[in-house]
Amino acid sequence: MKLQYLLFALFTVFVIQVQANGGYDDYEQWEHNFPDTCQELFKTEHCNECQSLMWNHFKNPGQCATAFNLGRDIFEIIKDSGEEPKPYDLTFFKKGLNKYCHEEFHCSQDKVEKIYNNIQKVCKHELSVKFDWSDNPENFKNITAYAAYGTLLTYYTGIPAREALCTKNKHNNGDFYSFEFIEKLTQWVKNETNADPKAVVTHDLKFVIKGNGKKVRVPKSFFCDPCWRKIAHIYGDYIKDHRLKKSVEKNIWGSCHDLEKLYLPHCTYKRGLGEILKDRSDSKLSERNANPAFGVLSHRMNKLHSLAI
Numbered sequence: 001m002k003l004q005y006l007l008f009a010l011f012t013v014f015v016i017q018v019q020a021n022g023g024y025d026d027y028e029q030w031e032h033n034f035p036d037t038c039q040e041l042f043k044t045e046h047c048n049e050c051q052s053l054m055w056n057h058f059k060n061p062g063q064c065a066t067a068f069n070l071g072r073d074i075f076e077i078i079k080d081s082g083e084e085p086k087p088y089d090l091t092f093f094k095k096g097l098n099k100y101c102h103e104e105f106h107c108s109q110d111k112v113e114k115i116y117n118n119i120q121k122v123c124k125h126e127l128s129v130k131f132d133w134s135d136n137p138e139n140f141k142n143i144t145a146y147a148a149y150g151t152l153l154t155y156y157t158g159i160p161a162r163e164a165l166c167t168k169n170k171h172n173n174g175d176f177y178s179f180e181f182i183e184k185l186t187q188w189v190k191n192e193t194n195a196d197p198k199a200v201v202t203h204d205l206k207f208v209i210k211g212n213g214k215k216v217r218v219p220k221s222f223f224c225d226p227c228w229r230k231i232a233h234i235y236g237d238y239i240k241d242h243r244l245k246k247s248v249e250k251n252i253w254g255s256c257h258d259l260e261k262l263y264l265p266h267c268t269y270k271r272g273l274g275e276i277l278k279d280r281s282d283s284k285l286s287e288r289n290a291n292p293a294f295g296v297l298s299h300r301m302n303k304l305h306s307l308a309i
Helices: 024-035 038-042 049-059 066-081 089-101 109-122 143-156 160-165 179-194 220-224 226-241 244-250 256-262 299-307
Strands: 208-209 215-216 268-271 276-280
Touching: 024 143, 024 299, 049 109, 049 143, 066 089, 066 143, 066 160, 089 160, 109 143, 109 160, 143 160, 143 244, 160 179, 160 220, 160 276, 179 220, 220 226, 226 256
Parallel strands: none
Antiparallel strands: 208 215, 268 276
């Protein structure tokens, strides 16, 4: 992967995704070239209402924007180290995660609902745009609509993301469930792609796209991993209790039922060893539901949020 993993805001049942495109290797350039205005950010003469709203959130994320704040901590650790991040090395991610999880967190449900409901209202047009979440994120050309999904989901998942990111596994040296899972996924991607520096994990976590464009399916057994299921239930329970507009949900994951079928399948295990034998879910989802987005912040948006504070 390109010199570093970029952490995306993950929602629903996954909190972090390893991305190859847009690494931290050019973070010094971002610092000096960070846009000064909304117009510069979106490359337009006049920002519309949705773009202006997102610009305000980029500049002042607040504590409810869990993914933005985690990205900021990781960026600051990289910058302070004076070192260049290496491909497939999660050192900076782990340090940033540890720092973030020891910071105070104050975000009420009432407060965050007002934020994400306002985004749904103001960015109604942008959130009607459909994306193929199994595609390479580099192919998403409508940056305003892409950023609208990312901004919405960052706040929508702010509360469950904090819990999912920072819950520790007491049975395994007290490490974070989120780190244990991303470490396993990272190693698999490295092995499967022969450490391809241009490999990309799709937002729906269904494929890895190699630098030559070839797609490799992510094994369904990952969705039976105990660490995955721990954080998946945190997101799943929250989504059931706090729904987005139906039209927006449809464009992202279809329905809660479809989401659970795909990412929380019924699994069987070898007794005593915890080894996954098979996925017993035989349901076939429609093309729409087979492409729920698991990380909708482009590397551009992560750069902006990391630098905006």
